[in-house]
Amino acid sequence: MSTTTRAAVVESGGAPFTLSEVVLDRPGPGEALVRMVAAGLCHTDLGVASGGLPFPLPGVLGHEGAGVVEAVGPGVTSVAPGDHVVLSFTSCGACPNCRDGHPAYCATWLPLNLLGGRRADGTSTISRDGEDLGGHFFGQSSFAERALVDERGLVKVDPDVPLDSIAPLGCGVQTGVGAVWNVLEPRAGSTIVVLGAGAVGLSAVMAAALTPATTVIAVDKVAERLELAKELGATHTVNGGEVADLTEAIMEITGGRGADGIVETTGSVFVLRKGVDALAARGTLVIVGAPPFGAEVSLDVNGMLGGKRVVGLTLGDNEIQTAIPVLVQLVKEGKLPLDRLISRYAFEDIGQAVADMSGGKAIKPVLTF
Template sequence: MSTTTRAAVVESGGAPFTLTAVELAEPGPHEALVRVVATGLCHTDLGAASGGLPFPLPGVLGHEGAGVVEEVGSAVTGVVPGDHVVLSFTSCGDCRNCQGGHPAYCATWLPLNLIGGRRADGSSTISRDGEPLGGHFFGQSSFAERALVDERSLVKVDPDVPLESIAPLGCGVQTGVGAVWNVLKPRLGDTIVVLGAGAVGLSAVMAAALTPATRIIAVDRVGERLSLAKELGATHTVNAGEADLGETLAVLTDGQGADGIVETTGNVGVLRQGADALAARGTLVVVGAPPFGSEVALDVNGLLPGKRIVGLTLGDSETQSFIPALVQLVKEGRLPLHRLITTYPFADIDQAVRDMSAGKAIKPVLTF
């Protein structure tokens, strides 16, 4: 039978989040009903809410959920009611990339997670007064007190770790950490540069601090964020509003350039500066997403010394192994995620959006 719950609905592009009663469909064979305890707020949610993504509105967003399993579908094997779970992206499980351990590059990733608003079979997970709403966002739509979640979005986690402290692992944190650990894989003596010290960038800084990289340079325009980056492991910081980025990086790297750069701002001008600041055989990881259709000009001869530019979705992580390991690091205090989090009651979602947009909160987490 269906479940009635309270969700934050966006009625149309640019409209505020409105708390309203919705009906969740009965769990399918590969779905679970989860009581949401906490959910992170991410720029991707704001992008969809603004109408900037072709996600069907009115709809329910939210894709950094964490909660407790209440009910499971007939074919679910990985979790049972009572289990604590972090919710992440979903994937088909059958395509070549899913089979190869790269579910973030699933052949059906876009419709399943970002723009479809429905299950793979076209059926709706959320309705209101009998009318289907956009749902199934990242297989979860967790801006709600209860969420109907795809089995492949569920990651069972240690019940001793408070869920509000690990909700952001599902998207933002694993993206920043994965950029460093799964793509750059720093070697001893490497210089890592992180462009943008928001939630994803600071996660990359924390990850870099747990590698043999010897120089970790954080770049932003907000002084408080650069101070926090230093406390989280950056060896150097650059305020891009006060210094020429290219010249400063050249000085800080002794003219060699950076071995690894993580671009989180989504600004194509910054991306170009990053490409120009690479060392020979260096790698630039593109994480920040500008509007669809954005292009960037590159100096082709500048790339010939073995430079790589790699796009990245969700840290290219295999969530079932990656997220529990991150939970362990949070539990041990080695990944001090609490330094990024500001909590808000679910009813204050619009305040959380305002604080995030104004740069007051790095990673808002809504609590239920």
């Protein structure tokens, strides 16, 4: 049977989140009904809410959920009622990239997660007053007291770990960690640079501190963020607003050699270019921050001939059933101190959470239910 619940609905592009009673469809094949305990707020949510992406509105967003399974649909075997779960992205499970362990590059990733607003078969998961709403956001739409979630995006986790401390693992944290662990793969003595000290960037800093890299440089314009980056494992910091040239500042720290790996989280093509120019021979820059659609960057082609690489990344290129339980264990052991990034807000205060995140006051807002 269907479930009535309360959700934060965005009525149109640029409109605020407003609490509204909605109806969830009953769990279908491969789906579970989850009672939300916490949900992280991400810049992707804000981008869609602003109208910057063609997601169908009015709709329900949210893609960093964590909660407790209440019911499962036909064929669901990986979770059962009562299980604690982290909600991440969904995928088809059948295309070559999914079969190869790279579901973030699923052939149908965009319609299943970011743009479609419906199940793969075109049916709606959420309605209000008999009218369909945009839902199925990242296979979850977790800005609601209950969510209908694809089994492919559910990860069973240790019930001893508080769910409000691990909800951000579903997107932002695993993205920053995966950029370092899955793409850069630092060797002993490597130099890693993280451009931008937001939630994704600071997650990359923490990940780099758990590798054999011996130099970890964090770059931002906010002094407090840079101080936090040092506390989380950065060996050096650069205030981008206080240096004449970012590339030269990185070169100075590295003795003129450049960086072995760079994680670009700002979404600025200017910063991206400065990062590429600061790479060492055979160095790799990972693009994580997304600029506006159609944005382009020019590169010094001859400068690339020293074996430099520029790689795009989605969600850390993680296989979530493997990666997220490991991250949960690291949080439990205190080796991945996510609480240093988190500011908690009651679900009813989602508007304040949005304002604090947009204004830079909160690094990673987490809504609690």
